[in-house]
Amino acid sequence: GTNGDSSEGQKDCEPDSSAIKAGIVTDEGGVDDKSFNQSAWEGLKAYGEEYCLDKDEMYGYAQSNQDSEYESNLTRLTQQDYELIFGIGFKLKDAVQTVASQNPDTKYALVDDVAEGDNVASVTFKEHQGSFLVGVAAALKSETGKVGFVGGIDSPLINKFEAGYVAGVKSVDPSIEVDVRYAESFSDAGKGRQIAKSMYDSNVDVIYHAAGGAGNGVFTEAKDIKAGDSEANVWVIGVDRDQYEEGSVDDSNVTLTSMVKRVDVAVQDVIKRTIEGNFPGGEVLEYGLADGGISVADTNEEAYTDEIASKVKEWKEKIQNGDVEVPQTREELEGFVSNLE
């Protein structure tokens, strides 16, 4: 097969004997969803290369296409003697817990949510912090005083992005309006685009999306405006990965920045700890700004000006010092905003 993932050519190195057999089970997106599944897979591949391992021998993945396949896939990898298996996405929480309790000798890690069990490590990210920082960037970039947020499905996880973002915007300038909408889908690009269009039409100039494939629609709308008028002040803020490429249109780019969630970093970190004999079973690992688990992309140098960058840096420090407590829910956000006034 011409499977692009495999690098089955001759290797000029010897597999490291300390390595463990590690795998991931993705949710619906698959390992090239340009989002956290892909990021997780990149982390695993990096591990494979570092330790000079063969794909499917020592590391591999199973893609789920439906909710009901998570358990099957986790069990499948377990039965193939994987020693450490990552469940990518909060949707796998139940499946990871179940399978982990059935297989106490195998180690599991759940990304994006907290699972119970001594043989399960939970990996979470402080998305609200990253979202806060891109909110700061949005507020600084906005000329109209209106910015937008497009969520996928209205759910606690996405609300975390929303709350952080709004808090960031309001921290810079409480008078800036934030138009928050949900596509109620992570795949319907048509809806994403329509929402974006209606936002840009109503003078919103920066949109942060946390909507997966529906977010593609936000990019297509922004790019269309930009293609018609290269001076137009429309921006998209990407999510999960650096979505700079997605924003490229002719000679310019509409991606202001992205809230990057380094699942790859986390995956490699958990594997390393396990190899070292420190598997964080039963623990919750929270990756955030300090450890590079969450970061803000600065690829679009032209748009993401030094001024913005330095302001973002200021706020980042405030968060890290604990001067600012970023809200994670809508209730916390309310309190946060009323404190600002």
Added chain:
Amino acid sequence: MSGFVDILNSIIPSALMLATPLIFTALGGVFSERSGIINIGLEGLMIMGAFVAVVINLELYPILGSTLTPWVSILVAAVIGGLFASLHAVATVTFRADQVVSGVAINFLALGIGLFLIKQIYGKGQTDMIDGGLRSTDIPILEHIPVIGPIFFEGTYYTNWLAVILAFVVWYVIFKTPFGLRLRSVGEHPFAADSVGINVNRMRYIAVMLSGFFGGAGGAIFALTFAGNFSQGTISGQGFIALAAVVFGKWHPIGALGAALFFGLAQSLSVIGGGIPLLEDIPSVYLQIAPYVLTIFALVGLVGRAEAPKSLGTPFVKGSR
């Protein structure tokens, strides 16, 4: 007042944009169903169109640039869509397959082939974002008409207007030309058509392939205006909505146009509703289901009974009756 015009300014272009792929696909459906072949595979035809258009777009953009690429992509997608639909024709016309089953198979097959080939070509489950997507423009002259100009002709797509014009062309073809007369006779009473020497099976092949052509174009336009790439979820239900538009529009090209526009309008109303102060306080779920509920009300209240082509769904077996 100006607020109202602003809202129209926002809703209409967005409704048109959303309706366009539906119009194309529904017109294809009209061809197929007018000839007597149920086409539940419109979804699959759109998937095939989206897949081909994205691949062509990715491959040709560096060579053709941003003006030509989208059009070439749509054209190729339409042609491949037509060829792909011929499978449905072979099954249902030549081999008298149950038309619903064959349509379902088309849906499975399109997604399977699309994703399988994406994996073979790019080594991953979905493509990169395209650079040569469709771009909106202001239509010269027409954009200057007061009030209407900005609403309908500013920041619009040529494909939108192509779709509207095509609906009328299809109407002309189906209701005015010998081809159309024959097509309809084949869908209504194939034995009558056969007895005057019309090759029923050939007409049905042509009609089904036309549905693939239009459905492919519809899928392509969807991918090039909205998604910008191809993946598992790029086309998720638009084909079924287009099928509904065919029936809603009573198997008439202008009816299908109207149904698709209605649907686009209802959908964009529901999306934009979230931004209109008056509607802001309505729980979002009501806005989300509004397009579908409105469609049902429209059907019950305005459209009512629709008469399908008489022999829709029945294979033509010469000599039997």
Added chain:
Amino acid sequence: MDYVIEMLDIRKEFPGVVANNNINLQVKKGEIHALLGENGAGKSTLMNVLFGIYQPEKGQIRVQGKDVNITSPNIANDLGIGMVHQHFMLVDTFTVTENIVLGSEPKKGLKVNIEDAEKEVKRISDQYGLKVDPKALVRDISVGMQQRVEILKMLYRKADILILDEPTAVLTPQEIDELIQIMKSLVKEGKSIILITHKLNEIMSVADRCTVIRRGEGIETVDVSQSSTSELASMMVGRDVSFKTEKTEATPKEPVLEVNDLVVKDIRNVDMVRGLNLQVRKGEIVGIAGVDGNGQSELIEAITGLRKAESGKILLNNQSIMNLKPREIYNHGLSHIPQDRHKYGLVLDYPVAENMVLQTYYQKPFSSKWSLNFKEIYNHAKRLIQEYDVRTPSESTLARSLSGGNQQKAIIGREVDRSPDLLIAVQPTRGLDVGAIEFIHKKLIEERDKGRAVLLVSFELDEIMNLSDRIAVIYEGEIVADVKPHETNNDELGLLMAGSNKKEGEA
């Protein structure tokens, strides 16, 4: 002698049936050649072979003396052969003109030149005296006019040899007369006609020669002028047939069905039955005579609960059945032999046995509380099949694969067997051969003699005259005359049906 058509030793098989076994048919130029045979004898099959719809297993066809191989209707068309099928080949939703030009449309640019086509249709229809409205939708015109459209279709394509498969089965007496005139004028223009019909008097009045087919075999070709109806009938059936139905004087008793001032609208919301009054008594057959479209269907549908009545009264055994559900009406003692046996009479994809309990399946003994009792259902069918001489391989054969005559016998068996107080029979013998007609007529009289009320609707005057004890003439939704058959004649009835009496009656 030169023949325009020669079919020699034609053999055509269907799985399990030899429909045509070495049949010969020779048609002379300018003649009307009748083809006669019982239901299922193989007439339609033979003509379908000639028209290229079926390919024969064996045999030779010559047209104008030349050997031909007719593999499709196109080729038949090119050879000047046209066919009006037993079931019309017209697209309901098209106009008359669209139907006629379909397949060989005149063009103007990309468009069908519908104006020219309409003119041409008008011209041909005037030439042969076929009155049609070129712009009317086929579904809006009468069956008679549809028939003329079919003929025009052939003439438009310049056919010289015209095949008419049972063209009169669906026509009213007036329309039949018109058709006969048309056929005569066609042969005068040099066309040749092959005419399939079960009606011997039609053959006597128009045909020059007649070929008789029995069970797929060609029996004989005779000169009609040298033959008689009884001779033709016995050749066809293989035994002597009596035409005059034997029956005694009726002894009517109390009324079973009473209809008073009934008003019924059709789908288009037009009053089709307008204040109609009718009474049918125990022990009599009342025939409703009238031209199709004068409210017969609406009347029957209203009585049987298939259509809503607007006002008036319908009493069955002195109880109102107006606007009850069909099932309730049946339970009041009504049976109905419907006009269109394929559309209403049968579920063609059900076995014969299950069709025999179509109204009663839910009752004992065919059904217990939940489930059907198939043993009873099949026994019931076995009995009816025998009593009513339904020719079917078995009770579990699908109704679809029975011939029309046998389908009709199955329906009649089912309806009569329920021992109704009122039996409504609409066109019960349409398209059937004389043997079957005889059988059905006998059954209806038997029912009358058992004291049942029979309401007969037929467009065939002979049938009305033969069977009825009383004839009610319907015209524009009203009963305009009530006469005894022996006190009237066909001509008078024809006039009454055309409405000539109406003004006098009112005056």
Added chain:
Amino acid sequence: MKLQKLTGAWIPVVSIIFGLLAGAIIMLLFGYNPLAGYIALWNGAFETPYFTGETIRLITPYILSGLAVAFAFRTGLLNIGVEGQVLVGWLASVWVGTEFSLPMAIHLPLAVIVAILAGGIWGFIPGYLKAKYQVHEVIITIMMNYIALYSVNAIIRNVLTDRDDRTENVAETASLKVSWLSDLMPNSNVHAGIILALVAALFYWYFIEKTKYGFELKAVGYNPHASQYAGMSVKRNIMLSMAISGGFAGLAGAMEGIGNFGYMTLNNGFTNIGFDGIAIALLGGNTAVGVVLAAGLFGVLKNGALNMPLSAGVPHELVDIITALIIFFVAASYMIILLRHKLIKLYTDFKNKSKKGGANK
């Protein structure tokens, strides 16, 4: 729409063989090892009791969604709305399972019945609109799918939970998980629903083939005019049929709600259980036995497919292609019959010719 019955079992079997052959050819063309691919497929479905259990678990809702589509089809109705009916049935079963606390003898049947009712109502609406206003059931059911999708999400978010993305787990008293089955196929999610599904298939068969109601429903499907003439109520049967069809679908939803998952999450899109049901029903010739077998085939292919990339490097989309081809071949069974006919005719022609020494032309 003509209902086509398959003549004998050989056509599906030949179709499956053709489909698998076509799949093998595709694998060869793209440089995969077909044998390894199919072994991986088989192992993925059956290798250990665990996977067998998972395959059965997958088959369970398929049987029911297939029956749902088939039931409507028997009455001449195309129920594309099974998808939505599954969702509301799922929600209903979880609602009963989480919100009540009752003894199992009441709780479990109640959850099942409420799911059936919910699906039934969701199916009844298009049936009612069709009977009453003659609007085509295809559009209404498509619209009802979307209404179900968004409404169910909203109810999970706002009614069953406080803005959460997932409901509580259903109470054990409402769960279909039974220990003897889990012991048989350890750790798998196989649950007692499979028994319910098979009982439903039996019910389907009995209802359609043996009862007077089935007699009516089929009659209406074959010929509404004759049914009306015979005193059956066409409208009532349309509503009844859609409601019962929806009931099967609702039960399919309960299989996920109180069988497989034991909870419900916000849905990003459709479950595909309903859409696959269309293929399963028609593949199974709309008969009870056929649907069960077709659901079995689907379950095996789907579950086995998951193992193909892992064990043989074959993309699992290939199985979608194979499935589609099998459906095509079954649908186009006339092709297979024709092939046989042609062969026979060729043979007899040849015999005739050699006997007579020439054509009869």
